[in-house]
Amino acid sequence: METIFQSVFSGVLMGCIYALIALGLSLIFGVMNVVNFAHGDFVMLSMYFTFWAGSLWGIDAVLTPLVTFPLLFLFGVIIYYGLISRTLREHYTIQIAITVGLMTFLRAITQLVWQARPRALTYSFIQGNIQVGGYVIALSRLVSAIISLIIIGSISYFLNRTWPGREIRATSDDLDAASLMGINYQKTYAIAFGLGSSLTAIAGGLLMTFQQVDPTMGLRFGLLSWCILALAGLGSLPGLLISGLIVGVSESLAMTFWDPRARLLVIYLIFVLVLWVRPRGIFGRK
Amino acid sequence: MSNEKILTASGITKSFGSLIAVNHVDLEIYEEEIVGLIGPNGAGKTTLFNLINGLETPDQGEVTFKGIDITAMSPHKICQLGMARSFQVTRSFTQMSVEEAIKVGAYNRKNEKEVQEKVEWVINFFGLEEIRDCKCSDLGLASLRKVEVARATATEPNLLLLDEVAAGLTSAELLKLMSELRRLNKEAKIALCVVEHVMQMVMSLCERIFVLDAGELIAQGVPEEISNNQRVIEAYLGRGSYGKTSSAD
Numbered sequence: 001m002e003t004i005f006q007s008v009f010s011g012v013l014m015g016c017i018y019a020l021i022a023l024g025l026s027l028i029f030g031v032m033n034v035v036n037f038a039h040g041d042f043v044m045l046s047m048y049f050t051f052w053a054g055s056l057w058g059i060d061a062v063l064t065p066l067v068t069f070p071l072l073f074l075f076g077v078i079i080y081y082g083l084i085s086r087t088l089r090e091h092y093t094i095q096i097a098i099t100v101g102l103m104t105f106l107r108a109i110t111q112l113v114w115q116a117r118p119r120a121l122t123y124s125f126i127q128g129n130i131q132v133g134g135y136v137i138a139l140s141r142l143v144s145a146i147i148s149l150i151i152i153g154s155i156s157y158f159l160n161r162t163w164p165g166r167e168i169r170a171t172s173d174d175l176d177a178a179s180l181m182g183i184n185y186q187k188t189y190a191i192a193f194g195l196g197s198s199l200t201a202i203a204g205g206l207l208m209t210f211q212q213v214d215p216t217m218g219l220r221f222g223l224l225s226w227c228i229l230a231l232a233g234l235g236s237l238p239g240l241l242i243s244g245l246i247v248g249v250s251e252s253l254a255m256t257f258w259d260p261r262a263r264l265l266v267i268y269l270i271f272v273l274v275l276w277v278r279p280r281g282i283f284g285r286k
Numbered sequence: 287m288s289n290e291k292i293l294t295a296s297g298i299t300k301s302f303g304s305l306i307a308v309n310h311v312d313l314e315i316y317e318e319e320i321v322g323l324i325g326p327n328g329a330g331k332t333t334l335f336n337l338i339n340g341l342e343t344p345d346q347g348e349v350t351f352k353g354i355d356i357t358a359m360s361p362h363k364i365c366q367l368g369m370a371r372s373f374q375v376t377r378s379f380t381q382m383s384v385e386e387a388i389k390v391g392a393y394n395r396k397n398e399k400e401v402q403e404k405v406e407w408v409i410n411f412f413g414l415e416e417i418r419d420c421k422c423s424d425l426g427l428a429s430l431r432k433v434e435v436a437r438a439t440a441t442e443p444n445l446l447l448l449d450e451v452a453a454g455l456t457s458a459e460l461l462k463l464m465s466e467l468r469r470l471n472k473e474a475k476i477a478l479c480v481v482e483h484v485m486q487m488v489m490s491l492c493e494r495i496f497v498l499d500a501g502e503l504i505a506q507g508v509p510e511e512i513s514n515n516q517r518v519i520e521a522y523l524g525r526g527s528y529g530k531t532s533s534a535d
Contacts, residue, residue, distance in 0.1 A: 163393055163398060166382075166386065166389065166390050166393070167390070167393070169379070169381065169382065170379050170382070170387075170390045173378075173379040173380055173381055173382070174377045174378075174379060176341055176361070176373075176377065177373065177377040177378070177379070178379075178390070179340075179341075179360070179361035179362045179365070180339060180341075180361050180362075180365055180370060180371055180438070181362075181365060181370075181390050181391045181393075181394060181437065181438075181441055182362050182365035182366045182391075182393070182394035182441055183362055183390075184360075184362045184363075185362070235381055
């Protein structure tokens with residue numbers, strides 16, 4: 001019983017970070033309908049940046065998003081104007097080819113720069129454990145989950161209550177109608193893509209407080225983001241969070257009671273099941 | 287009609303493949319006037335609207351708005367210059383509330399501080415108080431059309447293009463809409479160009495009417511001239527129908 005609780009709780013904490021990663025993808029896919037296969041590799045890249053900042057300059061992993069957030073935002077904007085904006089009116093297979101190409105490119109670059117072996121940071125000031133009623137909770141995971149929730153809340157506020165946020169939602173609803181309201185959709189798309197990318201910077205920083213990174217990690221994060229998005233459907237932020245928790249807990253339970261190597265299998269199984277049984281997601285609109 | 291020209295389209299042509307949707311059309315609209323654009327189904331009215339507000343670019347000809355060449359300008363810039371439109375098939379922001387959708391329009395001219403005041407003015411003007419918190423996806427057709435006009439008005443245009451706003455309205459709703467459009471024209475000094483099938487509305491609302499048939503402008507003039515124009519009657523009712531009363535749809 002204790003093991004189940006421990007496993008579920010650990011899954012819940014991971015699920016919050018997963019939801020944050022998926023939120024980035026949801027901004028990109030939900031707003032401009034671009035299938036970004038490189039999203040998981042943005043997370044991987046952010047983790048390497050965090051590793052770099054930590055090992056070269058001794059910046060704590062929790063604090064690196066202060067630097068990597070604007071960096072990844074800029075990266076996203078450049079990718080948008082350089083690659084994505086040219087393919088908006090093309091067939092979606094071209095977008096897939098472009099983002100899969102980007103994914104391969106990022107993977108190859110990281111293998112060249114950082115080699116294939118896993119890298120980790122040795123220290124973060126949110127390390128250590130706390131004990132709650134006999135259960136042991138890793139402080140780094142707890143703090144990461146809390147920061148993820150705060151960021152998700154802020155993004156929700158940004159989308160619902162601010163001018164650029166409303167522009168993003170209006171554009172995602174109806175591109176032409178938004179243009180006729182004076183909204184420059186290219187700019188709105190660039191902001192959405194930049195923001196979607198920069199959320200991976202926060203997730204990457206948080207993950208590095210308790211995980212190692214290797215160049216193939218992008219696959220896992222990409223897959224689980226798509227799985228969460230498929231579960232949540234588009235347009236529901238609470239749905240996204242709950243789906244993140246479902247994926248996190250399933251993964252954790254699979255690792256505890258089956259085999260740690262089964263984590264990807266379980267995620268993919270959920271993905272396929274959702275697409276099969278309920279393609280519009282559990283919480284999605286329309 | 288001592289006002290200045292606000293919009294001039296000269297010789298604009300647009301083909302889709304072998305179909306010439308709009309063929310060498312000239313038209314001009316003056317400040318603060320109400321003009322109508324009529325014609326049978328498929329005459330090219332909506333395409334002409336798309337060419338004017340930048341959703342499509344003409345193959346030939348040019349469009350000038352307030353003295354500025356807007357022929358190849360993108361729609362958001364044209365909107366910022368002061369032209370807005372509503373759609374024939376309503377295209378509301380489905381996930382937003384009525385108030386929010388109007389706010390999106392109001393941001394075109396207003397900053398965060400002034401925007402709420404504009405939104406209140408628009409909601410009050412169109413009498414949308416009761417549905418302001420409703421989601422657009424929950425509204426009926428009549429309300430949706432009104433919200434679209436309200437949203438377009440919130441961008442503070444000088445010229446408003448209305449694509450079949452009266453379609454599907456009951457006669458009571460139609461009368462209410464017409465009086466609102468008249469007030470909009472008089473009080474907010476917005477020039478209106480309405481594409482319409484409902485003749486009752488066009489004839490009583492518009493000062494001048496343009497008639498489009500198979501992509502060509504076949505007549506223009508005041509409502510009395512148009513309703514007695516033989517080519518217009520033929521276009522609507524087919525040849526040999528001269529003398530019968532005209533009514534479209």
